[in-house]
Amino acid sequence: MTETAVGSTAVENAAAQSKSQQAYAAVKARIVEGAYTPGYRLVLAKIAEDLGFSVVPVREAIRRLEAEGLVKFERNVGATVSGIDPTEYLYTMQTLSIVEGAATALSAPLIDSVSIARARAVNEEMRECLEHFDPVRFTALNQDFHSVLFEHCPNPHILDLVHRGWNRLASIRSSTFRFVPGRAQESVREHEALLQLIESGADADTIEKAARQHRASTLDAYLAQAKQ
Amino acid sequence: MTETAVGSTAVENAAAQSKSQQAYAAVKARIVEGAYTPGYRLVLAKIAEDLGFSVVPVREAIRRLEAEGLVKFERNVGATVSGIDPTEYLYTMQTLSIVEGAATALSAPLIDSVSIARARAVNEEMRECLEHFDPVRFTALNQDFHSVLFEHCPNPHILDLVHRGWNRLASIRSSTFRFVPGRAQESVREHEALLQLIESGADADTIEKAARQHRASTLDAYLAQAKQ
């Protein structure tokens, strides 16, 4: 756990990968880790040289990242790590609130008490992170928390959408969007409340609303701050 | 309206497109129109020859289609139009019900009476299609109906997810999944009910549930039939 890049295709374990896949994983990792920040110019020839192979597989990798929204690829101009745009952030968060809400509701009936306990442990760690002020770890743990809940999610498509959203948010990590004061504490509290709802066997609709609101609240906190 | 391939990037108007984009549009169109049916083997060299250019842009196009789920691309084996799998159908429909539900709820407050009237007209055409038994046109009109409702959707990301779902369904059009007896009539009725909800200014949650159920019912009808 606590990996950086999220998604089924992120790191296929073997060495028997195509260079195209390797390039995809490498560039994606750099974006998600923050080595390539938004606006960063992705020069194909340079990346190819860095990785030690030609531009063709790199192009394919970039195209794939483009399809996932992590990269903007403009004809005859080049590729850049995509956007800080507040509007884009709003879109992403709103979409995430919907797909996370659905994923949580669909997963809830399938979560056993062991998973609940693990999720609770992760949430405790998050609480500790707050004291030591470790936002990077906090974010990673936050993904872990929800990943535990989604472990038995019956719909991989929805899970994939969640992961895409997370990666997209990760790509803009160091920007102004994250970490509204006080929001993190609230987030930990909401996690606990969500766990109790799941434990109590609350109906799907209630759980979905709670999970959705959990994400939406972070967005609201940002919007409220941005307004000032 | 009543286009075949749906999505923002489907048909960039000019001739000044990259061959990669042309290839993408061409192959996508063939899939969505049903010329390439599921399982169809996409031989890169052959497609390249058909279109009159080399394999490199075709590969990029295929990669993009892969990212959208329309194509399965296996290393050293090749690309095929992706799947009829009932499970896949279930995933897609379930995901669609969620994103369409959200898109409808988000759009509802922004829909004016003119759009409502247009949607209603489309729905009337659908009713007529039922009498002449024109399922292809019915499906196209169905997309038109919802497209009218989504015209002012404030979140393009969600709209994009809707379009991807539609394209995915279109790619399996001629299979056993569509057109459960009686479902089409019900669908037309549900459209009218949905319009009345929107007109009456019902709250977001009610509209979302109705829109979600509209898609879910089609899935349920299929599942019930498949069980027999």
Next chain:
DNA sequence: GTCATAGTTATCGTATACGATTTCGTACTT
């Protein structure tokens, strides 16, 4: 007759090469 194995063919994956386009810098004009 069926299975295993070797050889052939088809197709993929990637490198290299080069024309096309954009961008940047410099010199020239007003």
Next chain:
DNA sequence: AAGTACGAAATCGTATACGATAACTATGAC
């Protein structure tokens, strides 16, 4: 001094080429 026009450098887009891999076919053994 500011703006424009030209030229050079950087970078992209695509074609071609070829080694690598998998699928297919045919031949032989049991």
